[in-house]
Every structure is written in C-alpha cells, then in structure tokens.
Amino acid sequence: MKNTAIPLISVCCLLLAACTGSFSKVRTAIDQAPDWYDARRVEIRGEGYPEFIDVPVIAEGATPGQTLQASKSRGAELRAIFADSARAVPPANIAAEIEDLQETVRREFAGFEASSDFLTDEEIAAIRSAFDVPRVTRGLRAASR
Template identity: 60%
Template sequence: MKNTVIPLLGVSCLLLVGCTNSFTKVRDAVNQAPDWYETRRQEIRGEGYPELVEVPTIAPGELPGKTLPASAKRVSALAAQFAETARAELPANGPAEIAAVGDEIRQQFAGLDETSNFLTDAEIAAIRNSFNVPRVTQGLKGQR
C-alpha cells in the first residue's frame, strides 16, 4: 500500500504543478492576443448582434429614395470628370490593330490541311494492338 501511495501523491503533485503552469501560459497568451481576437470571441459567443425584436430607426436624412438624386448627380459628375481625362479616349487605331493581329493568325493557319487527322488509321490500329493483352482480354471473355 505504501509503495503505491507515494508514487500516486508524486504524480498528483506533478499534475497540479503542470496544470497551474499551463493555466498561466494560457492567460498570458490571451492577454497578448492580437486586436481582432476579442471581436472574434464575441462573434463566436454570439454577442454584440442586435436582437430580432429591435426595430432599427432610420434618420430623416437617410430615408430611402431621398439620397438617390444626390448619388445620381455624383455619378454623373464622376463620369464627366473621367470623360475629360486622357485615359478615357480610345486609341486611334485600336480596332485596326486588333484586326491586323487576327489576319496574321489566320494566315498562319491557312497553310494547314483541314482534312488531315492527328493519327492515321494504321497508327490507331497499332496503338489498339499494343493494348491488346491476351491474358487480360481473353481471360475476361472466358469468365462470362
């Protein structure tokens, strides 16, 4: 009995010391966490979200539809500003250059024979015969 009590007490003390040490390390790690860590913890817990019974109130200046004319004016002002810049101008010979590249590619393919296949019939038959292994094909036919 004495032989088992002493090791059990020793193991218990070691576990206690190890656990307190690990709790200290975890606490230090939490205290040194990055800025986003607390926000993520609240998301996981489900905190900080509005309740379903809460009805949001809309400020008088932000009523739907009242801000649309202002945003339309802003979009038209930005479009006019963009149209005035040099970046908005189309290249002088852009479509002609694209057509020239297309013609060049067509000329490269013009010399190819359209009726030719990748492999001839003889080459296809040779490939099929190379995969014709009698012990496999005949064995499968004989097992039916």
C-alpha cells in the first residue's frame, strides 16, 4: 500500500501545481486578448440577441411595402434596358451549333477526323459497292450460318 500511495500523492501534487500554473496562463491570455475576443465570447454564449417573443416596433413612415412601387418600376426599367441590349439576343442556330459540337467531339473520341466532310454518303456507298463481290459475300454468309 505504501508503494502505491506515495507515487499517487506525488502525481496529484504535480497535477495540482501544473493546473494552477495553466490557470494563471489562461487568465493572462484572456486579459491580453484582442478587442474582438469579448464580442465573440458574448456571441458564443448567446447573449445580446433579441428573444423570439419580442416583437419589433415599426417606426412611423417605415411601413413594409412602402417602396414596392419604386422597386417595381425600377425592375421594369432594367428589364426594358436588358431586352433592348444586343447581348440579350439569343444566338440564331444554337441547337445546330450544339449538334455540330457533339458530332465533332464524338468523332474525336472515336478516333476519326474531327471534320465529317472528308467522305460524303455517296462516296461511302461507292466504296461499299466496289467491295461487294458476290462470290465473296455469299461465301461469308454461308460460313456464318
């Protein structure tokens, strides 16, 4: 019992001495805190905020909706300016441009040239007809059955 009591008492004394030193360090740090620290501490504690039950009193001449007509007319004026602007006009062939871009990207990923103008449908049909040899195609069809 003696062997464990002495180390426990000494550890407790060391912890007590360390805590008193750290408390004084914390107190000096709080005293030397910047100006915003007190405001932040009040905010964290939740002090200084109005209660939900408190109903604000509206001052005379500051009724809600008083400026709605002015903001409505200003909004109409801004919409008219925007509609008259050249930048507000949508592009004419936006769907065709998107389809062209889609086809270009698809062809690039497939490993073909980006432009699809290098062979027309007629040229493709002519090439296929040149390789359409009846005895070869008949032999391939019979072998696949």
